[in-house]
Amino acid sequence: MRQLADRIDLIAPSPTLALDAKAKALKAAGQDVISFGIGEPDFNTPDHIREAAIKAIRDGFTRYTPADGILELKEAVCAKFRRDNRLGYQPGQVVISNGGKHTLYNIFLCLFQPGDEVIVPAPAWVSYEPMLHLVGARPVLVKTSPDNGYTLTPAELEAAITPQTRGLVINSPSNPTGMTYGAGRLKELAAVILRHDLWVVSDDIYEKLIYDDCQFANLPMIEPALYDRTVIAHGLSKTYAMTGWRVGFLAGPEKVARSVAKVQSQTTSNPCSISQKAAVAALNGPQETVGEMVKSFSRRRDLVLRLLADIPGVTCPKPQGAFYVFPDISAYFGKKSGEQVLKTSDDLAGYLLDKAGTAIVPGSGFGDDHTLRLSYAVSDEDIVRGLGRVKEALLALK
Numbered sequence: 001m002r003q004l005a006d007r008i009d010l011i012a013p014s015p016t017l018a019l020d021a022k023a024k025a026l027k028a029a030g031q032d033v034i035s036f037g038i039g040e041p042d043f044n045t046p047d048h049i050r051e052a053a054i055k056a057i058r059d060g061f062t063r064y065t066p067a068d069g070i071l072e073l074k075e076a077v078c079a080k081f082r083r084d085n086r087l088g089y090q091p092g093q094v095v096i097s098n099g100g101k102h103t104l105y106n107i108f109l110c111l112f113q114p115g116d117e118v119i120v121p122a123p124a125w126v127s128y129e130p131m132l133h134l135v136g137a138r139p140v141l142v143k144t145s146p147d148n149g150y151t152l153t154p155a156e157l158e159a160a161i162t163p164q165t166r167g168l169v170i171n172s173p174s175n176p177t178g179m180t181y182g183a184g185r186l187k188e189l190a191a192v193i194l195r196h197d198l199w200v201v202s203d204d205i206y207e208k209l210i211y212d213d214c215q216f217a218n219l220p221m222i223e224p225a226l227y228d229r230t231v232i233a234h235g236l237s238k239t240y241a242m243t244g245w246r247v248g249f250l251a252g253p254e255k256v257a258r259s260v261a262k263v264q265s266q267t268t269s270n271p272c273s274i275s276q277k278a279a280v281a282a283l284n285g286p287q288e289t290v291g292e293m294v295k296s297f298s299r300r301r302d303l304v305l306r307l308l309a310d311i312p313g314v315t316c317p318k319p320q321g322a323f324y325v326f327p328d329i330s331a332y333f334g335k336k337s338g339e340q341v342l343k344t345s346d347d348l349a350g351y352l353l354d355k356a357g358t359a360i361v362p363g364s365g366f367g368d369d370h371t372l373r374l375s376y377a378v379s380d381e382d383i384v385r386g387l388g389r390v391k392e393a394l395l396a397l398k
């Protein structure tokens, strides 16, 4: 008798979460492991947000809420889009879910089906491809080049489109490269998207984590004709250091939002009532802590880039957002650690975990085997210590 559904064999566990679990287990066993692995702010959730959650508990706000989220939070989301993006949404176009990941999965489930192809510019975040497999769609990873700032060009998009193409996922600032799409590139892509009548899933989760004088933009901000063809996936995990609270949200055409609400009502009911009250405080409350976090991340990005530049053979484009760097380490392929020849990003990351005590995600999970992904949501001290150890371990290879 078949034990499990075939779809389970289409995916592997999330490599970012798996590495984080491994690093935590090594630390618990007393090893000095510095984690550049998981993409998670190392700050606490700001006090006023935590207080709002405590108040929600004290007030007994502990029961089921509407499945697609409380009106107060949907209104706060609409206000955020008006304020930050000049995009007008009504609460009926918004759904609150259990984290950005859940939001994306719901969107894919409602938009795509077997036979559909969905274009994902690569390198790409580890979960798009497995989620698309789970809903039966075919992810089409289109490799982008560091020479184009790892952004998809209109020619690359055009070349990947077939009669089966139904959608495109855009993630800017990007996990894993930290690169962002500028207004000019988005305008060029919009022309192709409109010509082929595609859905856009815009993963804007790193919107606020953007550096220097770089300006955030997404497709419906740049091309209003795409408003009806775009679903924005967003969440509070990164902006407000709220990874554990599990709050994500979408905004898009009402028919998509209502479909997601229907699915959610049958599969999970509402997101956590207490987290929703905290999310209202996050979106409507003071935003200074976001600015402070961005300042720290920007400083750490510069520090990481300086230290990486000091390692012979390692090259790394300068990211404008998120909190990741994506250096090319392939100059070390073919070198030996004892008898083992290191041939892949997985080999290199495994070697660095063993010999340098640093947890770093191999680029393979993001669709690029020449690279490693480092999260710099790590203290300055650990960055200096960790990258010092990485350099020493790489130079020790024969």
Ligand code: PMP
Pocket (backbone or CB within 6 Å): 039, 098, 099, 100, 101, 102, 125, 171, 174, 175, 203, 205, 235, 236, 237, 243, 247, 248
């Ligand atoms: N999109 C991207 C690109 C991410 O890096 C993450 C981080 N996990 C998410 C979505 C989802 O975040 P969360 O589920 O924590 O809200």
Ligand code: GLU
Pocket (backbone or CB within 6 Å): 014, 016, 017, 037, 038, 039, 040, 101, 125, 126, 127, 175
């Ligand atoms: N997005 C973060 C990362 O890429 C968190 C882990 C995950 O969701 O994959 O590390």
